[in-house]
Amino acid sequence: TSAYQWEGAVDEDGRTPSVWDTFSHSNNNGNGDIACDGYHKYKEDVKLMTELGLESFRFSISWTRLIPSGRGPINPKGLRFYKNLIKELRNHGIEPHVTLYHYDLPQILEDEYGGWIN
Template sequence: MLHKKLKAFPQDFLWGASTSAYQVEGANLEDGKGPSCQDVKEVPEGTSDLTVCADQYHRYKEDIALMAEMGFKAYRFSIAWTRILPQGIGEVNPKGIEYYNNVINECLKYGIEPIVTMFHFDMPAALDEKGSWSNRESVDWFLNFAKVMYENFGDRVKYWLTINEQNVLTLSGPVIGTLHLPEGCTNELKEIYQQNHHMLVAQAKAMALCHEMLPGAKIGPAPNISLVYPASCKPEDILAAQNYNAVRNWLYLDMAVYGVYN
């Protein structure tokens, strides 16, 4: 269909940008932050580590002022699990709470809507040692993390995203270095999909808790959706595309929306 006349974007459309904590903050072990899987992994020679990155931890005021100058209406950023809970569970780090309070307040000062991603590829290293997402307790770990965030930031954050690109974590975990398999694992694919299931359950519980604690907030998943087209009109190509869409896309959306596996 050719649209010769396009509707204007609504005034409240959220134009903005997105980052993840470990990719921009730097200060990866400062002010009480514990190590995540990103901090303990082996960095290839000639590649920067996470001590500086874009230095947003120290330059957030400057960065957000630039966003305002560019006309941003929203800033989606992730909260580093170990900056809030250095061991993943247990004691809360007040410096981490303070930092994200400052970021949120700075956004609001310029009329920029803060959109929080709860988990973006940075499982606490201490929880990796306990089995990571393979451990059924990971559901409770994530729910506790969500509760701490809702309690501290929910009065100002109205938009929440649960797990960033969970389908990428599942389909490409070994490639991007986020997959932690338990010792003695003999069936990697089965283990990956068990982890995927735990993430889906954790996400569902975090969504339910959000609606309970923050009834005015909106929450949803952040999967990496990309429609798969058949190579031709042959039935086998159409079936292949449908199968790949189920694995690549619909599984994650169906679970979030309907609570069932595709």
């Protein structure tokens, strides 16, 4: 799953806006502010995965949760979340498959450089 579609918690623990936040809040579209609330409910989700017999889980890392300014220092709260998620998955015999980028460019880099255009 993509971080934006699963995590929610868009303005918690240092996460900053991505281009998806900007896009989904335009034209009265639905948004991912809460999404599946995996940021708060990952332990419950992993339990459900175990009950379903899943052997792996693919998820993406939110660039803006891990590196809020788009570049520079790592957000310790974001890093802790991903470490805890991976630990929970492994403790339940579920292999994590991490996607490093799933179209959630930090809005600050879009504003500063025009995104990937520059």
